[in-house]
Amino acid sequence: METASSAYDWDLVVVGASFAGAACALAAAQYGLRVCVLERKADPGARLHTTGIIVKEAIEQTWLRRVPDALVQRVEHVRMYAPNLRSVLLAAPDYYFMTTDTPNLLRWLASELRASGVALRLGQSFTHARREGVGWQVEGVGRARYLVGADGATSRVADRTGLGRVRDHLYGVEQEFAGVVLPEAGALHCFTSRRFAPGYIGWVAQNPTGVQVGLALRHDPARARQPDREGFLAHVRDAVGLPASAQAGATRAGLVPCGLPDGPITAPGVILTGDAAGIVSPLSAGGIHSSWRHGWTVGDAIALHLRGQGPAPEGVAAGAAPRFRAKRVLRWAMDHLQMDWPLDLALQSGAMRRVAEQIYFHRRGMRV
Template sequence: MSRSTDFDFDADVVIVGASFAGAACALAAAQRGLRVVVLERKRDPGEKLHTTGIIVKEAAEQTLLNRVPAPMTRRIEQVRLYAPNLSQIALAAPGYYFLTTDTPSVMRWLADEMRVHGADLRLGCAFTDARAIDGGWEVEGVGRARYLVGADGARSRVARRCGLGEVRQFLYGVEYEFPGAKLAQPNALHCFISKRYAPGYIGWIAQSPMGIQTGLALRHDAANARVPDIEGFLLRVGAAGGLPRHLKPGATRAGLIPCSGPVMDMARDRAILIGDAAGIVSPVTAGGIHSAWEHGWAVGRAIAAHLRDGGPEAESIAVEAAPRFRTKRALRWAYDRLQFDWPFDLLLHSPPLRWAAEQVYFHKRRG
């Protein structure tokens, strides 16, 4: 069989999804001179978002996200953790911070960055189908591509079409945005533990560049789906978190959040999953931007190295570069099965619980 040449293909890589993981992969590959096509079903990359958009210090300093325009971010240096009875502790680590973001504007900025670096970003173009061919994939609406990358979320169509692993465990989250509003304590990320309102996860309130973001997520059971009671949650915790009364939400975000760690079989036969599609989300904090960015970037670089320099197969690099979250997966298992309100009410101020909380929020983010 003859070896395929560049002229046999319309693109080196087709990436489905233009969120953080997809953008990182596209930028990494395009900077190495690959022909990159990014398919994004939304016409506006800043609309209908599922992400809170909190960027941790590592991502803000060690990735291209350090170039996000300053007006699109707000620095937060403290976490206030609330027990179910609303007693609280302040958590911080020297030099550590988070950035809340004007997430719609950040996504539009990333779209511009992809175009500037030569990626062919096609907004309003959904992935519909693909079939395996010699040396790559025939992608409907695009043509022949050497690699197909799925960055298309927790219910990845690329995963299903290519026979790759699929996310099996989820949280379901809802977030309200209150434009122009200001918290009484705007310099903290307020996190609330409550088995009643957030079984398997937490609620949160944070100041962002646009106003206030409030959210609630809980364990998702497809057979017994439950919608988060965010209205009841805010009535319960709003005053403690410094939320002004009588606010009316503007934008609402909702969606599934992977929580089981990386999927099995995330890469095979020049098809690779990244980001939420690959389960690259912390099973405990559900934070995904830093991990998704690093994994997407590694995959983009690996594809370029394989095609340009004869490096190792990108599929193997994709698997090796995926964080395992072993400790956090164990914590997820325990939290799912052993969550009770009374230990947090009783032990919130104890040194062991404070230590554990600081490990989750500030350290060992790869664990």
């Protein structure tokens, strides 16, 4: 049995206030733990690294069901485009996605943390932590029994504590077109193209404030290349009905993990979650739902353990991390076998449709 001790300033320090970090902090706070969250950005909605597209399960099964209606927009279909821009419309019974006003969604999450009694320190970066007894001395914060790194694809917590680092990434960039409405606003438009998106896809989606246009490709640190945003936009503009007069506004960009860390995600008193732990689908790069679930599991396990009601959270966290084994096979195929002409020919086939349904809907859907 282990109980929280007054020898510590905090029961839990979480680094990162995005989805995984917020979930971890909220879960722990429900038990009355003393929780501090460090977020290096002064504005949690600035300089984003996420598309903010949320799957049905996350909306219906997690804290995110409380998101204000004004911050989300329901999308029920996926229109999948071959490189030659032929397309097929996919759907699954009762399935949907939510696109979001992502900057304000993350600001709302920050308000939820504060309302739950979490000490949220905006504009404060994690710099270093050293082990002190069974806990950690976190520079600029104080003594903490547990330290959780939810600080993204290039986690400083992982680096400073000797945990595994994710080495395989995609690099994505997304532009916002404020106030624009697509003719087919109820679909997530997804584009395959070895020219524009080797190793991944491009996408166009309606959100509550306008249209987001994104492009991602396999990241090679030795031969890094910038996505051809202008070329991609010219390629897809007419297909999705984006007006020629629409002007790009805010841009978000960053690395997205598509592999597992090269070492453990836990050590005594420290745990990684979210992107820092590689908890992102290696194929779709979707991570909000899985990161939220893992972050919540970590926060819940820490609280139960400190209350003497559960096993060591390090083991719980390691066991709860998804492996995405089947999707890693498809990731290998996308990295090594992607060609445009087979996709041009196969888009309408049943086999291609089943693969797409598994990726986007996690189960068999239907073509409409």
